[in-house]
Amino acid sequence: MPKITLIYPKWPKIPEQTEFHLPPHGPVCMAAAFPAEYDICFIDENVDPIDFNGDTDLVAISMMLTCQIPRGLEIAKNYRNKGIKVIAGGIAVMLHADEVAAQMDAIFLGEVEGGRLVEVLKDWQKKQLKPCYDFLHDFPPIGSVGPARRDILNRERYVYRGVQMVDLVHASRGCRFNCFPCATAYLGGRIFRPRPIDRVVEEIAGIDNNRLFLVDNSLAQDRQWVLELFKSLKPLKKKWISHPILDEEDVVAKAAEAGCWYVYQAVFDTSDVIRNRVKRLKDHGIGVEAAVLLGPDNQDGDYIKRLVDFLLEIDVDMAEFSILTPFPHTPVTVQYEKEGRILHKDWSRYTTAEVCFKPQKMTPDKLQEMYHYAWETFYKDTSQSLRMARLFHAVVKKEIADNTYKASPRLAERRRDWQLGQRVG
Ligand code: B12
Ligand code: SF4
Structure with a gap:
């Protein structure tokens, strides 16, 4: 062999x-x-x-x-x-x-x-x-995408504080949009390729984990298909995280019914569009983790301060700040190459935690300082681990409500030890 x-x-x-x-x-x-x-x-x-x-x-x-x-x-x-x-x-x-x-x-x-x-x-x-x-x-024909080989993973390594992390699955490939910092259009040729829903359902049903992450680029690409997907997912009672979902009342409602637990939502400005989008998700009991890009040409230090205040005001559950990074084959890199604004190509530093280009309205040092400011300020009063614990608490409540809650092996073990201790004591 x-x-x-x-x-x-x-x-x-x-x-x-x-x-x-x-x-x-x-x-x-x-x-x-x-x-x-x-x-x-x-x-x-x-x-x-x-x-x-x-x-x-x-x-x-x-x-x-x-x-x-x-x-x-x-x-x-x-x-x-x-x-x-x-x-x-x-x-x-x-x-x-x-x-x-x-x-x-x-x-x-x-x-x-x-x-x-x-x-x-x-x-x-x-x-x-x-x-x-x-x-x-x-x-390749999208129907040839079979269930992933999750059996090769060393699952014990993906446990955090006794909680098994989510399993990843995708229901579609490609993305028809072409956002400026993103390489997906290059990778996927701007063609949205949904997998046959029955195959997705079969794969998901076979995953021995109630908590999933649908890593599809975006669930906002085909209204009819997402509605069908949510309808088919509902009976499985899985709880899942995803990238953005089409911001329409009935779609968000169906996502929540289908087990949507929280969404990574790009927050790029302080507009009512974002405020209402976040509100809609939260009104349906869906948590929001804001994905916030720092450093586009319209931002300066004050803009970033306002953005952080806004996130606190609209009460997103978590926020992840990343520095705009000129990854190859993205629209923004084509522009910055032309303008001579790329500082270096030391790929080990292309982590999104370090400034690798010249911003328009700030110095690179100022942007770096604002990146630290954003993380510190957002998590100052309520720490990241507490906010994360709250998101997990929310999913446990949903699971208890529909009888799908399973204590992760380590927690179950600890609970058994504790009960034994009580009896012995
Ligand atoms: C899912 C995803 C994530 C998940 C990660 C999931 C995981 N653990 O794998 C999450 C949300 C956590 C994530 C995070 C980030 N991500 Co991301 N993510 C993606 C996304 C949307 C899909 C990737 C995916 O799983 N595709 C599905 C799989 C099946 O496809 P695949 O990996 O291409 O594999 C196929 C082939 O390539 C091939 N293949 C794979 N390996 C091999 C090996 C061999 C030998 C062979 C022959 C073939 C082969 O076989 C597979 C089946 O056909 C892509 C965008 C995209 N469309 O690609 C961005 C993407 C990869 N992410 C990106 C970025 C920037 C990030 C972040 C840095 C963002 C941030 N600031 O937080 C973080 C980094 C994580 C960190 N530092 O902690 C960038 C990468 C840019 C770059 N050049 O580095 C992408 C391209 C999006 C973009 N903005 O352009 N991401
Ligand atoms: S950022 Fe999201 S929506 Fe925009 S092109 Fe990339 S994957 Fe598509």
């Missing part, structure tokens, strides 16, 4: 974020495309160390973020020095294709379903790996 080591390289976690890890999604989807006779050992280096002396026939490196690239290249070098072939794929490889290709035996651009990975493996078996398998924008 050929042994594959699939590695997700470590990345520098944003220091301000709560110290927990979500299970990686790209690798588990990719792993599902391997034929059954392959033995896959998965290492998420964010939670487990790599044993470079482990027995392996082929190394596959999966990278989602630009800031994973330097570590991914280091890992590849290490294995290639031992004569082991290394192939790389994932979003960051698509965005940094030439640079990565130069240091791998092969790169894969695009999505692996539809038999594409099988072809690559055949070439490898024949010792005829090509340097590049380019399927970017040549999408």
Whole structure:
């Protein structure tokens, strides 16, 4: 049985974020495309160390973020020095294709379903790996996307304070929008590709976790499809987080009924549109985590102060601040390249916690200072862990109400110990 080591390289976690890890999604989807006779050992280096002396026939490196690239290249070098072939794929490889290709035996651009990975493996078996398998924008039939291989995850690592983290799943690929800081239009070719709903439901029903994260780029792309999706999800009684949902009263109501627990909502200004959107979600019992980008050309220090005050005023549950970062193949990078505003291309610093470009209305130092100001001010009176605990409390209440609450194994263990202690005492 050929042994594959699939590695997700470590990345520098944003220091301000709560110290927990979500299970990686790209690798588990990719792993599902391997034929059954392959033995896959998965290492998420964010939670487990790599044993470079482990027995392996082929190394596959999966990278989602630009800031994973330097570590991914280091890992590849290490294995290639031992004569082991290394192939790389994932979003960051698509965005940094030439640079990565130069240091791998092969790169894969695009999505692996539809038999594409099988072809690559055949070439490898024949010792005829090509340097590049380019399927970017040549999408496999969306129906060929099967259930992800979550069994390869070391699940114990994705537990935070005794609580099992969410499992990730996607019901669609692509995004028809083209927002200025985002590479998704390049990756997905602006084509919204929903998966057949029955296959999504089948996959979700098979996940042994009541709490999920629907990582679809946006649930605001096709009204009819999202309504159908929510209707089909409702009987499963799962609780889920998602990126933005179409901001219409009936859609939000159906999302809540289908188990929507909280939403990552981009907050880019202090308008009534945002205020009302947040209110609508909260009125339906859906929590809101504001995703706030700092540094676009319309912002200065005072603008950021107003934005933070606004977030507190509209009472979002959590906020995640990131510094606008000129990632390759985004509209904003094309503009900043032209204007000579990119400060450096040290990818390990492209974490969104560091300023890598010249803002228009502030110095880079001022923007960096305002980033710290935003995190500190928002969480000054109510800490991040308390706010997160509240979100979890909300989901537990919903689960108790519909009889789906399951104490996570560690909490159940602690409760048993405590009850035993009471009896003995
Ligand atoms: C889901 C998601 C997340 C999730 C992470 C989920 C997880 N743990 O995996 C969350 C919400 C946590 C997240 C966070 C962030 N994200 Co994000 N995220 C995405 C999103 C929307 C989808 C990714 C995904 O899962 N796609 C579905 C999977 C199945 O596709 P895939 O990974 O491409 O895998 C397929 C192929 O690539 C291939 N493949 C994958 N690996 C390999 C390996 C080999 C060897 C081969 C052959 C093939 C292969 O097979 C798979 C199946 O076909 C993308 C946008 C997008 N559309 O891509 C942004 C995206 C990846 N995120 C981005 C960013 C910026 C971030 C944040 C930094 C934002 C922030 N400031 O907080 C954070 C970083 C996290 C951190 N530092 O803590 C950027 C990346 C920019 C960059 N160049 O670095 C993207 C591209 C969006 C954008 N703004 O442009 N994100
Ligand atoms: S930011 Fe969201 S809505 Fe905009 S292009 Fe990217 S994925 Fe689509």
